[in-house]
Amino acid sequence: MESRTRSFLKAISWRITATVTTIIIAYLITGKLDAALAIGSIEFFLKFVIYYVHERLWLKVKIGKPAKSEVPA
Numbered sequence: 001m002e003s004r005t006r007s008f009l010k011a012i013s014w015r016i017t018a019t020v021t022t023i024i025i026a027y028l029i030t031g032k033l034d035a036a037l038a039i040g041s042i043e044f045f046l047k048f049v050i051y052y053v054h055e056r057l058w059l060k061v062k063i064g065k066p067a068k069s070e071v072p073a
Contacts, residue, residue: 019044
């Protein structure tokens with residue numbers, strides 16, 4: 001099981017990578033740095049929260065996880 005801290009750090013590192021990509025794409029489309037940064041900021045915070053919740057929910061899903069009796073001690 002992953003700790004909440006690990007899930008949190010994974011979410012941050014992924015969101016930074018993805019947001020920089022979004023800012024670049026937004027800038028190439030709009031040609032405006034301020035608009036690209038605004039779009040990237042909104043995208044960062046919304047998707048950060050969504051990813052974190054998604055990650056925590058998947059920890060509860062049993063599919064593909066060994067039963068507790070199958071895990072070596």
